[in-house]
Amino acid sequence: MPQVSRRGVLAAIVGIGAVGGLAGLELNSKPRLLGLNEIQARESALAWSGKIKSFELSARLAKIDLGGKIASTWVYGDSLPGKTIRVNKNDRVKISFTNELITPTSVHWHGLAIRNDMDGVPRITTPEVLPGHNFDFDFITPDSGTYWFHPHSGTQLDRGLYAPFIVDDPNEDTKYEREWILILDDWTDGIGKNPDEILTDLMQGTSDTSSMAGMDMGSMSGMDSGDITYPMYLINGRPKNDPDLLTVRPGERIRIRVINAAADTIFHVALAQHMMTITHSDGFPVKPYNTALLRVGMGERYDVVVTVGDGVFPFVAEPVGKPDIARALIRSGSGSAPAETFRPNELSDTPLTAYSLQAVEKVRLPTRKPDRIHDLLLTGSMNPYQWKINARLYPDIKPLTVKAGEMCRLRIRNMSMMPHPIHLHGHTFQLGSAGGSGARKDTVLVPPMGGVNVDFLTANPGRWMIHCHNAYHAEAGMMTRLEYTA
């Protein structure tokens, strides 16, 4: 497929700089934020495949069957999860979105470094979509990989509003015969309290402690809990008594794309009696790494390849620090599935995290000292239920500013006793330093009292959210913004 490359990325950066220079002549006390002109210039500079892919999407109320329990909830289309959107790298994607809910909503394309005004954050990037109204998304997808979409409105992502967004690279070299997308979730809506009620309880300090996960920091190196114990955990919208089933032949290589769409749950995932070869993290390729057990924080994605043995094997997702389990099944031969509560031995292994992975050479950022360093200090407590970045509660924040064309370093330090999956919109950073061996990611799980440095190139102008991907932490204040200035 011919790639229509209009202008190089470097040219776009120079262009933005020139526009910014002119704006600098204005007598503003505050630096001018880069806006639509610069966003448009960056979009024009992206390679375009020449193809336009069009989709219709709606958010609506639905009743879903959770293993025999009927739950009223909110979904995309008619199913949980919503239908996968699938395009090729560098395609132009048009999505006509209709809000059939009774409340305003939004759609955020998680992990995709698309143009800022299509990022789907109400009041910051993209108009909120009112009930009965429509918004037409239109953007080029610059990078291949496993992504997903969800609302950026309150606790709506803890309802059923989520679906995979897969961007294929026609020239990709990962070898496999079959693919399986597994989207993990913690579930309460329609069978327990709804997410708004849970948030109110947390904020008022009236949470029923029996429904709250223990703050047990002694085990699993402190990486154990979210704040809420859910009545159910799901893979592909199915609870453990009604698991999704993939039927294959023995010896087939399966690429499994794992997406954690949960609001408050880190999962440990394993395929019973198999090793998994990790090939991608947050859409970007890593040097293949074999593990029996993988830790997936909220918002993170991992692609793994497995060679299936002969039999029936549960793929399990254990909510870390919480009771219960979610599962799906692979069948390649005769035999019956183990009991629904079966916990494979792999769950006792040491889980792999992104910190052990290495980016493949071609996706490493250029080796470069940071032009700018920003600190992100994470603090908070359960009572009062407040989670902060740099001692501020969103929206009372001081945005982090950058200029286009910089190598920016975020020094993230977690001074709280909870793990926080920190997500940067519109960019994919490199763990450690630019040009080093760290994985490229957009969401990184920062352990309690731990920290990480990440570097990224400021090549996508606009105003971007940085926040904890625990939906309740985000709503309780743990968000800030990265803003491009002239």
Ligand SMILES: [Cu+2]
């Ligand atoms: Cu958090």
